[in-house]
Amino acid sequence: MARRKFATLKRFLDYIGLEGDRTIFTWISASEGERFANVIKGVTAKVRALGPASKLVKKL
């Protein structure tokens, strides 16, 4: 169910114009330490490419 929720959420956020790469979903199992590090590296690279978030961000 969670999978379905996030599948729709990701598409929807992208649809309204929030860059899809800002919200990332994945699966990492308990034995995948290397994968975890790679995911973080990958996510960081993707988000870095997008630059700082501005959309939807509440200014205090």
Place this chain on the structure above:
Amino acid sequence: MAENLANKEWVPKIVAIVCNWCTYAGADLAGISRIQYPPNVRIIRVPCTGRINPFYVAKALQTGADGVLVSG
């Protein structure tokens, strides 16, 4: 994130909402294996991926996260 990093090169702020049994354990394993990765992630542990309310993603973005990772 604290101010004294502000003058450095911009580093994205990423929130990871992760399942205790899978990804969180994987993250621990990365630690045990000393696999290095960027220090810009803040992990929030939940008991199961099913616990993650999609609303959290929206709130994280609204709070100023540059990226949100949801991982089960």
Place this chain on the structure above:
Amino acid sequence: MENIDKKLREEAKRLLEEKRVDALVGYETGTLPLTATPCFITNPEDAEKLVWNAFCTQNLAKYVHDLISQHRESQKRVKPEDRKKKVFGVVARGCTTRSIVLHLQERQYARDEIVIVGVPCTGYVDRKQLSIIVSGEDIQEGTLEGDQLVVKTTAGEKRIPLQDALSGNCLTCKFNNPIICDVMIGEKAPAIAGAAQEYAEVEDFENLPTEERWAYFTKEMAKCIRCYACRQACPSCYCKTCFVEQSQPQWVGLGEDTTDTQVFQLMRLFHMVGRCVDCGSCISVCPMGVDLRKFLKKLDKDVLDLFESRAGSSMEDLPPLSRFKEHDKEDFVFNP
């Protein structure tokens, strides 16, 4: 039309007389020209008020839900042995029955608490669209003659093809006949020609550049005055306390912050995953004309694409977020 109204009234009268329903929710002619408003009938004689025409806008499932909830709530103060069951009849077109199916699936009431009087539907008139057609002039009188609307405004009489004034959702409707009903009034309506293109608008929008989509979203949301009329009209919005009004935690700020409005809309929209029947009620009541459909239809499209499900399309088509299939698409998953 005459014929339908007549049959409807006869049926309503019979239901009330035979005590098969305690009350019936339908439409009566509105006080303004070319309008109809929901009405509640408990007296068989009042059945004569009922109409069924292209001006019946609101999805009556919302009213059925409210009535049953209120009745149930009132029964909580009654001793269990004295509690009474009430049965409500409802005049239901395709989208209304979809909402009813959804309500039944979501256990909001039992099937035997309602009697569905099904009606065929060819679409209803979008007041905002009509207003645009008549350039915002006040409509003083109006009648429907065949497929032409005859409208009298200060600027004179105008004949408008009905088709031009129909609501957007009706133009691409795939479910213009009741999904389920106890009695069907009249013949089934013919399929809507535009149904094949129901996602054309969404597809166009999908193909826009990200920044244009965001600009559109921001623009539309900026109109929102947080009156919550959309929520009030929506049959799928039946939370006892909407998240906007919840505290501990407070999910969304109540002020005028634009991001709070965006988050509110975003989340309300997201509550419609697999639950929006595209009845257009929210849009018709929105005083600011926010283009909610652009977003709702996207959710509808994705649910169909991802889970092969359409809200309320049959009793067997269960809400998609209550189940999963092993081979659900996983293309959204990130693999470094």
Place this chain on the structure above:
Amino acid sequence: MIKDSEKIGAVMVVGSGIAGIQASLDLANSGLKVYLVEKDISIGGVMAQLDKTFPTNDCSACILSPKLVEVGRHPNVEILTRRTVDSVEGEAGKFKVKMTKAPRFIDLDKCTGCGDCAKVCPINVPSEFNEGLSERQATYRKFPQAIPSGFAIDKIGTSPCKSACPTHISVQGYVALIATGKYKEALKLIKKDNPFPIVCGRVCNHPCETACMRGKVEEPIDIMHLKRFVADLDLKDETRYIPDKKESKGKKIAVVGAGPAGLTCAYYLAAEGYDVEVFESLPVAGGWLAVGIPEYRLPKDVLKAEIKVIEDLGVKIHLNKAIGKDIPFEKLQKEYDAVFIGCGTVNSSKLNIPGEEMQGVIHGVDYLKRVNLGEKVFLGDKVAVVGGGNVAMDAVRTAIRTGSKDVFVLYRRSRAEMPAAPEEIEEALEEGIKMEFLAAPKRVVGENGKVTGVECTRMELGEPDASGRRRPVEIKGSEFIVPCDSLIPAIGQEADLDFVPKESGIAINKWKNFDVDPVTFASNVPGVFAGGDVVTGPQTVVKAVYAGKEAAVSIDRYLKGEDVKAGREKDWTKDLADKADVSKVEKVARAKYPHLKPETRRTNFQEVGVGFSEEEAVAEAKRCLACGICSECYQCVDACIANAINHDDTFEEETIEVGAVIAAPGFEVFDAGIRGEYGFGIYKNVVTSIQFERILSASGPYFGHVQRISDGKEPKKLAFIQCVGSRDTSCGNSWCSSVCCMYATKQAIIGKEHAKGLEPTVFFMDIRAHGKDFDRFVNRAKDEYGIRYIRSMPSTVKELQQSNNLLLKYVQEDGSLVEEEFDMVVLSVGLCPPAEAGKLAGALGIDLQEHGFCKTALENPVETSRGGVFVCGAFGGPKDIPETVMEASSAAACASGILATRRGTMTKEEDLPLESDLRGLGPRTGVFVCHCGINIGGVVNVPEVVEYCKTLPNVVFATDNLFTCSQDTAVKMGEVIKEHNLTRVVVASCSPRTHEGLFQENCEKAGLNRYLFEMANIRDQNSWVHMHEPVEATEKAKDLVRMAIAKAQFLKPLKPGQLSVNHATMIIGGGLAGITAALSLADQGYESYIVEKEPVLGGNYRNLYFTLEGLDTRKHLSGLLERVKASKLIHAYTAATIKKIEGFIGNYKTTIATKDGDEQFEHGVVIVAAGGYELDTKEYLHGQSPQVITQRELEKLIAEKDDRAAKAKSITMIQCVGSRIPERPYCSRYCCSEAIKNALKIKEMDPAKEITILYRDIRTFGLKEDYYKKARELNVQFIRYDEDRKPEIVQEGDKVSIRIFDPIMNAPVEFKTDLLALSVGTVPNPGNAEIGQMLKVPTNQDGFFLEAHVKLRPVDFATDGVFMCGMSHAPKLSEDSIVQANAAVSRACTILTKDYIEAEGKTAYVNKERCAACGLCEENCPFSAISVNIVEACAEVNTVLCKGCGVCTASCRMNAVDLNGYTNEEELEQIFNI
């Protein structure tokens, strides 16, 4: 029989794989104490090594880890690692177990599992866990999630070099450190035991090299010169090593003699904090090192540097101060707290021959001393040196350097007996020195009192003397004169003890040496110690060093008033690590030590040895074989802040008492090297399946990347060869290993998922997919993944030289020979009995069967030959994980059946203080930030984090700890909680997954509700992964702690709900499974209600007569039924149906309809044993032809000796009737065994009968394979058919004609048969759906019940309190049903033994005002723990069933459901605080 009251309420479980773990948990959760005994260093068994598990492809580590943690933290399970069982005495109910505990060398109570020790360990050995595909350190943990999480040191004994060295330096240690470039550490290690590495790196007699195991391969390691290599660091001020000096003890010690013994003693005492003064009569320090050993071997400046280190440590050396002459000995005794005498042997021994007083006779010692002190001594051209020792070599080589031309040695024995170091002799010869052997001087010949020659006699060698050397015997009349200008006798030295007055009373022995204790070097006079040559006579430097070192220990103890001798005697020859087989070690030549050339060195005193270059030293050090594995370099000791390491740990014997024993030692993987034709161990790209498992694993050697060993490239064509070491009589393994077909299929699928281009091929004999959903899995492998299956066994594997590809040769079913090239080959190795099976069986007193597996009872596969000793898992025969888990539970049930009355007698429950009253206090948070030694503190600025915490809202206290998990911190934490009235505790340290429970207990013990605790993971997810970014890591730590503190303010004290438990059980179904369960429950003392819809009990079992293994099932069943009848605890309702089941775990109420009307009873759990049915088939003329019967009917005909069977000459059987077809894509598991059973029975009655079995795959898995073999031997014909080419049957008179395509003949065959028996499969009970609805439990797509987890919870349902057994689960054999029935009872007992069930604390709750009763939560809950109450129109949580996953919470649009411990408020607050 042991009386109940004397039984011991504890069970020993031997072996801690998944079987041992499951048995332990079941037992411990039902009130028995468990000793989980493991020979290895941690638990987990083979399952921990697996990547994924079939047929669901669940991650093995993910499903195993929670079990490991649970058993590791269970208060009633004591994990005893490194133990072997020696004997078990007594009888069921009361056994006495003797065990041996092998040393671990790391104290588990202190070890925090941080791994700092492994990081510094220089020893690499192949990792067993990764099956040799990677290396681990000698200090290690098998895998990161291991339990116990502590490390261990792999040490098999003292390495021979260390043992042989008189000072017992960790030779292997410094060699290993040199090999890893840690020179400073190597020097420090040497100086721990010997402060003269510079000297000993040059002039030692190095017994270490003599002992070196490399010597058995080719030549020993050049240890001495490796020592010199690092020792020379001491030559430079900036690199030298001076030990840390302890605080001054204010005591004075005098040392007589500045030789190696005296200075060593001074060095260690000075380091201990004593004021040491050394008195030396000579003008230089160093003793013999300075004045005896020539400059060319030990340069003076080098020696000075070494002594300078000692002086710089604070030792005062007074030169030219002769005791007895300049200072009276008594003065020393009076003014100093202790005296050490190490003055050596300064006098030369005399030849005692005529003419020795003549001019030109100069004794070696005096000669060397004069030269070394700088005197120019010329001895004339011709010099004779008498003696064969090192002094003689030094003298002769010095003589040649002082200008003499003709220099030679006279020695009375031969070269072989010369005591001088071989290299000394070699170098002397190189320098042109002659040696005259077997010549003994008799008389000095001279003129005018001046030497002109020496008269010698010839000697010959006689019998060996006490020293083992052959005694020289004079040859009478062989005198001859050797002319010379000088004669240097160098045959020995003597001590000069005159400086010690007789009155001192110090004992002197007959060799005129001080008589001291050989261990402590204490003389008979208190406070006076002596060592070195003065005690032993002339000996080596290292021995002197040893004496000085030991004397220092004695003096320290003496001055502290301790027992000087206690615990110091050590036999260094014991536990020697010299047993390794070195025959396969690759030869590597010893490095040639670089020397000056003879011609450049022989005329001067330049040092002969040049010293190794760094490169040479490292290469030479790498030759070390690491004999002891652990090198005792003690790097780990320095690295371990927790002081957990104890290198002196030893073997210990232990005795425990238990009431029952469960043997679960698992299995051994077949050694693929035995099947040489497959090239394992020779061809790099041939791996075993267990290696491939590691290759696939994300935590494996290649992080899950599928690659070849030879070149690391991703393979394309991959071959699996099945049955390697299984079904193979050539290696004696006739059995089927039962799991290989499935794991190969799994590996092929996963391999393909990891490497998209992979093309796996599986070579097999029969596909044995006999388990639940296995066939479906294989079908998926074929259809979805395109995996190729070839029914053939390759005959050979050959490597192609260029590509390292492998050429497989195999014969296809039709007889054609094929050669095919593959990139990589995986050998599907079988399961063998564990290596220690014989020993273990002996210790446990149980029998093994013919193949070495445990012998088990026919009626109960977990019973052994000894009462009270049970077996589970692969020790009883090869099996897969779910079967193992079932057996484990079953064994637990059988063990606890014996000990039922002793439950709770040995378990412990903790008394906790009342929780403090928190009302009105609000959140008062205490924060504890952990350094974790240097694990966190080395990266994160912990004090800064603490200061930051103090600024945060609600924080009233913040501090840091070195180790927050240590016992003393726990006490401190408790005090702080009370002192500061803390209402929240936040710990920033390691992972909550491992430590949350511990800290929560600390809170509880301090009266704080355990749920008012929160953790921030700043180690595993911060300091360990950002080791090079301390600033960022510190910021991240602050953020993480802030988030935890923010969340903590919303935490609520929680009280887990409790539910009373009804102790009765309802069993649905009265077949074999049902009645076995009822009887087992009765053994446990619990009541049960059997509800059977047939009029009699027994189910399908009534149709059996015998089993394949020979059990008389009729007798067995009637015995069971009698016991059921006799039991007061069993209520059996026959011809009864269930009308209604109300309630949930612990509290069920069931109404049944019986022939006497409705009955109602209450019970706490449900066991579903509703069984299955034989398929009613119409295929193959069944029901039409009188010749066509079912297998079951055939069994009846045989058993009842019916004519139809007796008269039939030919009998044919068709397998898979109605099974493994699209409508029923599952295997019924038992049909092959049943067919063979009947075939064998018929052959037994009449061997002439023709029996033909038409089959698709013969699935006689495990030990049943032997019967298949037997059937073939008895000439039972087997013809295989394909699913799409079924046999065709035609009635022909009173026979049936069969037409079938024979794949071996590659042609259709036709024959007639008198009787045709159909092996029809099982179909699920059609009532399953209804039962499922009543119990809210699911069935699978075939209609069998769906277990909670196919691997680890095979008898549980996801819904607590409901269990299954027998054919409701899947088709199975009768013995499987018995096992599963007992297993279900074991699982049920974990509930029934409790009076109350405690719920999880972190469960969901419903806010009624918000709930609109839409039911989404109910549909989403995987545990049936939340449901809509229709009357209240609101969802309700059953907290006992709730597992706290939060799916309901996240799915609730209304936010009406929330999850304690992870409420929306708590989670959002964390998001707001990122």
